[in-house]
Amino acid sequence: MAYRTLKAQFHASGAVAADDLHAHRLASESTLVWDFEVGDFPAFCVLTTEMVKLQERVFVLDRKVAALWSQIPKGASIGYLNTLLIREIEATNDIEQVRSTRKEISDALKAKLGEPGHKKRFQELARLYSALANGVYDLPSSPAEIRTIYDAIVDGEIEDDHQVDGPLFRLETTRITSGTKVVHEAVPVGEIEQRINAVLQLLHKDDAPGLVAAMASHFMFEYIHPFYDGNGRTGRFLLAQKLQAVVSPLAAMALSPVINQQKDRYYKAFENAEHPLNKGDLTPFVTGMLELLLEAQGEMLRDLEARQLLFDDLKQHIERRPATSAVEERHNRILFILGQVWLFDDMRSIDQDSLSSYFKETKQTIRKDLGVLEDQGLVEVVTQRPKTFTLSELACQELGLIK
Structure with missing residues (x-):
């Protein structure tokens, strides 16, 4: 039977029935109750049968993705992880109407901190996500660490009148509006740090299933709205951090x-969760977010399966190419790596140094090989500084990448 919201119970059977159902749910052994008020009520979540099944399906799909991922060569996996990062950053920006291009994000991911020259747009944001994808960025353990994350995520992207005016968080009240309608009233300034600590506790403690904690803490952070702008991007990064502690980095990067x-659907879930008649019940919100995660995993699995089939076809085409000398064998390996980049990295190009790292020969030798392949019309230069390469249309046709 479908989970009935307290709001639906109120409209169907009246206030007394809704209050009775609320009390029954709070008293249930299957209910998690948190020290975090939504309106006048403590936030809670009922671990329904549907929710348990959704979590099980998430773990099953995660294993399928991991099994497929383990079959992908290193070059292809690096390219695909780069693709996921670009898509994730582009999407989390777009949700908040922060316009970014894939090239901007790709350049930011490739940029190294401290290198001379102009700092790339989104460089700090890209650094955070890259560290997260590689498993080297731990969950924050203090409000100050959340502020550090925020500063990196919105670096250079916040208007002057939306800059944070407090040591860690905003010092004025704020609200979210849609036209003339107030969609959300952020929590009072004096409650922000206390409530952020409640979010941190939920992120770190193990008294709630990890996926439930990830989704519930995401609602709580957005409900607090500790900054004037950039809350959504920061909250989704924290969500990805918690998800990565429970499922694979790939799943965390796909949401x-x-x-x-x-x-x-996403914004409606927030609106329903904080409706006064639902009395702090986050069950439908957590359920809805788990459904979105499953959709993300399903899309990624189908995408990987399609690319894997093309990779197998690429491998067969490479094996059929002439290889009567060490030079020809090396040329085929270069084409094979460029083919993997073309298949798994949406930018479809690789810089000369990265390509050379796959070979024991010197960079000068690989540079000469690339020149020969370029003269044969199989390889094209994409950029000069740094020098990057991609397969030509002719090569893609010969290798079965395009028909």
Whole structure:
């Protein structure tokens, strides 16, 4: 039977029936209750049978993705992870109407901190997500660490009148509006740090299932709205951090694009969760977010399966190419790596140094090989500084990448 919201119970059977159902749910052994008020009521979540099944399906799909991922060569996996990062960053920006291009994000991911020259747009944001994808960015353990994350995520993207005016968080009240309608009234300034600590506790403690804690803490952070702007991007990064502690980094990196496709559904889930008649019940919100995560995993699995089939075909084409000398064998390996980049990295190009790292020969030798392949019309230069390469249309046809 479908889970009935307290709001639906109120409209169907009246206030007394809704109050009785509320009390029954709070008293249930299957209910998690948190020290975090939504309106006048403590936030809670009922661990329904549907929710348990959704979590099980998430773990099953996660294992399928991991099994497929383990079959992908290193070059292809690096390229695909780069693709996921670009899509995730582009989507989390787009949800908040922050316009960014894939090239901007790709350049930011490739940029190194401290290198001379102009700092790339989104460089700090890209650094955070890259560290997260590689498993080297731990969950924050203090309000100050959340502020550090926020500063990196919105670096250079916040208007002067939306800059944070407090040591850690905003010092004025704020609200979210849609036209003339107030959609959300942020919590009072004096409650922000206390409530942020409640979010941190939920992120770190193990008294709630990890996926439930991830989704519930995401609602709580957005409900607090500790900054004037950039709350959504910061909250989704924290969500990805918690998800990565429970499922694979791939799943954690796949959610924002689906949220971006389903923005109305995403925002409606927040609106319903904080409706006064629902009395702090986060069960439908957590359920809805788990459904979005499953959709993201399903899309990624189908995408990986399709690319894997093309990779197998690429491998067969490479094996059929002439290889009567060490030079020809090396040329085929270069084409094979460029083919993997073309298949798994949406930018479809690789810089000369990265390509050379796959070979024991010197960079000068690989540079000469690339020149020969370029003369044969199989390789094209994409950029000069740094020098990056991609397969030509002719090569893609010969290798079966395009028909």
